[in-house]
Amino acid sequence: MSLALSGCFYANTSQAPIATTYPYSEQQRMQAAHHWEILARHEAGQILQRERVRFRDLHIRASQADGYVPYSGGEFDRGFRTLLTSELVTRGANVTTAAGDNSVDVVVGVEIVEHRGRGFVRPPVGAFTALTAGVAVATIPINHWAEPALGLIPAGIAADVVSGSWTYTGNEEVIITTQVIDQDRILYSSSNIYYINKDDRRQYAPPRVHYPDPAIPLTDTW
Template identity: 30%
Template sequence: MALKLLMAVAAGVILSGCATRYTPAPLAANFPASKQAKLQATYHWGIVADAVERQLAVALKKTPTRPIFINTPAEPNPFQRALATQLTTALVNDGFTVSRAPAGALKIDLDVQTLTFAANRPQYRQNFGQRFPLADGVWMAKELSAPRLENEPFDPLDSEFAPGATPRTEIIVTISVSDQYRYLARSTSAYYVADADYALYGLTEPEPENTKLTRVFKVRGDL
């Protein structure tokens, strides 16, 4: 036993001595595990609007009372249009004056940045995937090796997690309140969105996953 321990310590010393101390670029490392909400219904858009309004309200109540004008894009996509409408409702219900014209009002700008990541992005899932009853009130959790399919029923143990693969599509939502001189309040948040709903967020259809490149070769000489 002592010999095995000594050999393990020696191996650790050797490996630590061989570790790279200098590299031409930083070593790639993972962030700590985190969660990001996936938007899958217009009800979820309302939750986003309410969360944004609560953040902005804290700052707006510290500024001199002025009407608020929501500056929507000239041709909003369905998500931007719904977000502006729901944010207007939330502000009015919270006692703010929302103006229909920009003159003399603070301006709220809505910026939605859409992103499409690679089709083969990493797929990390929750630890628990299925439960099996052992006795009354006693369950055994079994990890699934593959992601749960879209049509599989939710289990109370893992219903917190969205079904299916990690989406390729994400959005960054930034809401800014400003006058002609400065920003008075700002909120930024990021969300997954279902890949099939890309058009609702102003995205064009993502490229097919199995896109093949065609090359033309020129042959010289007699055949």
């Protein structure tokens, strides 16, 4: 008996930690200018809820200024700052085109994350159940309904219900950070993470300019 128990003990141990996953969660994909508008609307509302920011002049600073957030740029940088300006003005905020004595800087930062070694990602919870149930339901009425084509209706309904919520995971993500800065103090900071399409990468972070290595001067050894 003791030998059997010792065998079970060693069978359920490991020489290294076993990889596990985080609890099920969802992350949205940003793939339309309307999605930029939704984020701008959210950030404008959050900014104006801060007591220390509500009655200050807001100067939305370009990301290239002073070398801040060097990875930002592209269509998103211009479009999001424009949308954020519109949302803040609509809500009655004092938005200025130049910094002043009572102003604070609104800065938008963008960081691209590219996964190169991502392993297997499981489908959404219930994906296989929904698909197999659709197939099973589709085959049942064929033997009972007068028109066999009607058997595809349940599967079609199931596909319509779930297909609009699913999208591929992809390897590209973007971290968008909006901050309100008063000199050396950060009065507001909010970061949001989204999946993006691979071909949309340039909209968020154009490729860096690679400068050639400096030439090494040659000296005579005579």
